[in-house]
Amino acid sequence: MKRTFLGFFKKSYDSLNSFEENNTLILFGLPYERIKANKRGSRKAPKALRKKSLEFSGISTTFNISQNNTNYYDIGDYNPVKEKEKIQEIWNSAIKKNCKLLVLGGDHSITFDALSKAPWDEKTALIWFDAHADLADEYPPGIFQSHGTVFANLKEKLQLNKNQMLFIGGHAYTQTIDEHNKIQDETEIIHIPAQEVHSNKKEILKIVTEFVSKFDRIYVSVDSDAFDQAYVPTHATMEPFGLTPHQVVEILQIVLPKTQYVDVVEFRHTLFNKAALNFGVGLIFKILELWES
Numbered sequence: 001m002k003r004t005f006l007g008f009f010k011k012s013y014d015s016l017n018s019f020e021e022n023n024t025l026i027l028f029g030l031p032y033e034r035i036k037a038n039k040r041g042s043r044k045a046p047k048a049l050r051k052k053s054l055e056f057s058g059i060s061t062t063f064n065i066s067q068n069n070t071n072y073y074d075i076g077d078y079n080p081v082k083e084k085e086k087i088q089e090i091w092n093s094a095i096k097k098n099c100k101l102l103v104l105g106g107d108h109s110i111t112f113d114a115l116s117k118a119p120w121d122e123k124t125a126l127i128w129f130d131a132h133a134d135l136a137d138e139y140p141p142g143i144f145q146s147h148g149t150v151f152a153n154l155k156e157k158l159q160l161n162k163n164q165m166l167f168i169g170g171h172a173y174t175q176t177i178d179e180h181n182k183i184q185d186e187t188e189i190i191h192i193p194a195q196e197v198h199s200n201k202k203e204i205l206k207i208v209t210e211f212v213s214k215f216d217r218i219y220v221s222v223d224s225d226a227f228d229q230a231y232v233p234t235h236a237t238m239e240p241f242g243l244t245p246h247q248v249v250e251i252l253q254i255v256l257p258k259t260q261y262v263d264v265v266e267f268r269h270t271l272f273n274k275a276a277l278n279f280g281v282g283l284i285f286k287i288l289e290l291w292e293s
């Protein structure tokens with residue numbers, strides 16, 4: 001069988017129903033960008049990350065992807081607008097068979113496409129790492145669905161309440177006033193700013209642990225710009241003073257045991273700077289390791 005991403009084997013969408021129960025992780029890509037107010041290119045990430053990953057051995061100092069009990073399957077890329085039913089079907093199988101899902105974006109708007117079809121109840125929570133809240137009602141003005149509105153869209157569509165939405169790592173210098181107010185007063189979500197992770201990590205890990213303990217199922221979204229621009233120098237929107245990889249890993253360690261879905265979005269690279277791809281593959285590899293243990 002052909003390997004696509006690290007130790008993932010290529011599988012067809014039609015084979016979804018034959019996947020083994022309980023120990024399968026399904027990867028798929030949503031190479032899609034809605035209207036962009038800033039630099040484009042994140043739609044190229046699923047293909048580029050897969051290609052870059054083949055330069056990795058799949059064995060780290062602490063983890064060997066081929067020597068664990070998870071079946072890793074890559075079922076390819078989908079168009080979130082034209083193939084909505086397929087995304088729904090993937091969720092249906094994932095729930096029936098208790099599979100984990102890993103999604104490669106795309107810009108951040110794809111999180112809406114993926115999670116609006118997921119099962120939700122009061123014991124389900126959403127945790128996102130991001131520089132920006134992505135809570136605008138419209139962004140840019142007049143546009144109601146974009147990478148800048150994704151969590152407002154999800155909140156509205158799924159009627160989520162504040163207590164099930166945890167935003168970690170905010171450090172944007174380009175936030176809109178409307179979003180600034182929503183974050184500042186914590187009326188709509190819970191927010192842990194990057195600065196608090198920097199200065200009071202122990203306390204933050206305790207808060208995250210308490211948050212996680214209240215839920216049965218967690219969905220995680222990682223925007224590349226949650227990390228400092230030093231790690232991802234080709235962010236679509238450059239924001240200094242972001243999180244370090246180690247801070248995110250420590251938080252993920254707490255969150256992943258209850259997580260069924262992870263997406264990594266906005267991993268934009270350029271012809272001359274592919275550092276984002278190397279970092280993105282490393283991050284995903286680390287997520288796989290932590291998810292397994």
Ligand SMILES: [Mn+2]
Nearest residue numbers: 108130134223
């Ligand atoms: Mn975002």
